[in-house]
Structures are given as structure tokens and as C-alpha cells.
Amino acid sequence: GQNIDQPTEMTATEGAIVQINCTYQTSGFNGLFWYQQHAGEAPTFLSYNVLDGLEEKGRFSSFLSRSKGYSYLLLKELQMKDSASYLCAVRDQNGGSQGNLIFGKGTKLSVKP
Amino acid sequence: GAGVSQSPSNKVTEKGKDVELRCDPISGHTALYWYRQSLGQGLEFLIYFQGNSAPDKSGLPSDRFSAERTGGSVSTLTIQRTQQEDSAVYLCASSPSGSNQPQHFGDGTRLSIL
Numbered sequence: 591g592q593n594i595d596q597p598t599e600m601t602a603t604e605g606a607i608v609q610i611n612c613t614y615q616t617s618g619f620n621g622l623f624w625y626q627q628h629a630g631e632a633p634t635f636l637s638y639n640v641l642d643g644l645e646e647k648g649r650f651s652s653f654l655s656r657s658k659g660y661s662y663l664l665l666k667e668l669q670m671k672d673s674a675s676y677l678c679a680v681r682d683q684n685g686g687s688q689g690n691l692i693f694g695k696g697t698k699l700s701v702k703p
Numbered sequence: 704g705a706g707v708s709q710s711p712s713n714k715v716t717e718k719g720k721d722v723e724l725r726c727d728p729i730s731g732h733t734a735l736y737w738y739r740q741s742l743g744q745g746l747e748f749l750i751y752f753q754g755n756s757a758p759d760k761s762g763l764p765s766d767r768f769s770a771e772r773t774g775g776s777v778s779t780l781t782i783q784r785t786q787q788e789d790s791a792v793y794l795c796a797s798s799p800s801g802s803n804q805p806q807h808f809g810d811g812t813r814l815s816i817l
Contacts (some may be wrong), residue, residue, distance in 0.1 A: 594745075620802045632707075632794065633746070635805035677745065681802060690736055690759060691806065695745035 592616050594694035596678050601700045602668055610663045610697045612678030623691060624652050624663045625677040633677055637663070665699075673701045705729065707809035709795050715815045718787060724780045724812045728797030735772055736798075736806060737780050739791040746794065752778065754800070782814075790816045 593615045602608040614622070621640040625633035639645055639654035639661060651664040663676055675696040682692055708727040716722055728735050737749040748762035752772040763769070767785075772778040782789055792813050796806035 623805060632808035632810050635807070638803060638805060640803060679746075683802070690748050690751045690762070691746075692748065693738075693746040695743075 592682060592692050594678055594680060594692055596676075596694040596697045598695070599698045599700070601702060602665075604668055604670060604701055604703050606668050607664065607666050608668060608699065610665075610676050610678075610699065612661045612663070612694060614659050614661070614678070614680045614692075614694075616680050616682040616692060618682045619656060619680060620683050621681040622652075622654055622661050623679045623681070624650075624661075625679065627675045627677060627696065629674070636676075668701050670701050670703070673699060675699070707795055707797050707807055709793075709809035709812050711812055712810065713813045713815075715817065716785060717817050719784055721781065721783045722785055722814065724782075724793050724795075724814070726778045726780070726795030726797075726809060728776065728778070728795070729807055730776075731799065732797035732807070733775070733800045734798045734804075734806075735778050736796045737770055737778070738794045738796065740794060740811070741791045749780070749793075785814075785816045787816045790814055 595613045624636040627633040637652040644653045649666045654661045675698045677696045678694040679691040710725045733754045735752045738746040750770045751759040767783045770780045792811040794811045796808045798804045798806045
């Protein structure tokens with residue numbers, strides 16, 4: 591079956607670094623996405639990985655290991671506005687077909703002063 | 704430019720009534736998705752449209768749920784004979800074609816069934 595696991599909640603301090611992990615078991619794999627969702631708002635795209643390794647984008651980085659079915663999102667220099675839910679999503683369609691995304695339940699991050 | 708637009712933003716209705724939710728995707732985006740999100744839960748896939756291909760309806764929870772996409776643009780999600788468990792936020796997303804393309808989400812319709 592399809593399964594995506596993330597921690598339910600995390601707490602970190604302003605200015606610190608936090609790593610949010612995601613493990614997945616899906617029938618296929620054609621990319622992994624991270625989204626940020628503030629309470630009451632729509633998810634917004636953060637990062638995309640399809641090959642193994644680290645993708646860096648400003649304060650946010652995302653890592654993928656396909657052999658381990660594992661990804662993490664790294665947030666540096668945390669700011670209060672980073673308090674949000676972070677959603678891991680896998681595109682489980684192999685080949686050229688686009689397919690839909692399977693989402694994890696999200697990790698609610700609270701940044702404290 | 705304009706993002707994904709959904710209407711209404713909120714809908715309150717009585718159990719047993721039918722509801723229609725509308726999604727206007729970003730112009731030029733060939734793929735359109737419907738999800739629902741219950742309080743404290745992840746996004747649950749409902750249905751996916753890609754160009755002129757037959758939609759992927761594998762996520763629809765029952766035959767009370769249906770969706771159309773007219774002219775490859777606007778989509779409506781219809782829920783017939785609503786039940787209280789249908790209460791959720793219904794999110795629409797669109798994307799260009801290509802497996803590396805992220806989905807862009809609308810603000811959702813918050814549906815409450817009394």
C-alpha cells in the first residue's frame with residue numbers, strides 16, 4: 591500500500607536549525623515535494639527532489655535517498671513566521687505519466703522565541 | 704498573475720442537500736486536482752484531470768461525489784445528498800504538464816454540513 595510518515599509535531603527555537611523527516615513506501619516513485627501550509631491557508635510549494643542528494647534554496651534545503659525511501663526538509667535560521675505545517679508528498683507514478691500526489695499528514699512546527 | 708480561484712470560500716448546508724464547488728485553475732495549466740482536508744488530517748486525493756484524458760477518479764470516496772472539467776479549464780466538484788462526514792476543506796490545485804511541476808493550490812472551500 592501507499593504510506594508516508596512524518597512526525598506529527600516539532601518545536602524549535604528562533605534562529606536555530608530544524609530537520610523534518612519523511613519516510614515513504616509507495617508502489618512507484620516519480621518525485622517528492624515539500625509544501626508549507628500556514629493555519630487556514632493553502633499549501634505553498636517549497637521544494638522538489640527526484641534524484642538522490644541535497645537541493646538547497648535559501649534557508650530551506652531538502653534531501654532525498656530513494657534507496658531508503660527517505661527525505662528531510664532542513665530549515666535554517668528559523669524565524670517566527672516559519673511556524674506552520676510542513677507536508678511531504680510523493681508522486682507515485684512511474685514513467686512519463688504525471689499522476690497525483692500522495693500527501694503525508696504533515697508536521698506542525700512551532701517556533702518559539 | 705492570477706492564482707487558482709475557488710468558490711465559494713465557505714459553504715454551510717443541511718444534511719441531505721447537494722452542493723457544487725467551483726475551481727478556476729491558472730490559465731494554461733493542463734492538470735487539475737481536487738483534494739479534501741479534514742481537521743488535523745493530511746490532504747486526501749479525490750480526482751485528477753489531465754488535458755483531454757479520462758480523469759483519474761480513484762480517490763472519490765463514494766458515488767455521491769462527482770466532478771467535471773469543462774473546456775479543459777473550470778472544474779466543478781459535486782457532492783450529492785451530503786452527510787456530516789463530508790465536512791472538510793476542499794482544495795483544488797493546478798499545474799502545467801510535467802512530472803517535476805509543483806501543484807499550485809487555491810484557498811479552498813470550507814464545507815460544513817449541519
